[in-house]
Amino acid sequence: MKGIVDRIEKDVVVIEIEKEIFNFNIDLFPENIKEGDLVEYEEDKFIILEDETKKREKEIRDLFHSLIEKDD
Structure with missing residues (x-):
């Protein structure tokens, strides 16, 4: 099961x-979890899919930037 971290609220x-x-x-x-991370549930815990997270961040x-350049 894969998902995207939407937000972190106290212990949730x-x-x-x-x-x-x-x-x-x-x-x-993991302690370094942050909003926007792609995660996968594996062996009773979530792991951060670092490569997929970086790829998604680059695409966004x-x-x-392409939207900003259109406004110029």
Whole structure:
């Protein structure tokens, strides 16, 4: 099961999985979890999919820059 971290609220990590929102206890995640991370549930815990997260961040950044350039 893969998802995107939507937000972190105290001891709860809110994740979007297939356009649905779920809450999970923060203890299931690595300490360095942050909003926007792509995660996968594996062996009773979530792991950060670092390569996929970086790729997604780049795609979003590139899209943002292309929108700004159109306004010039």
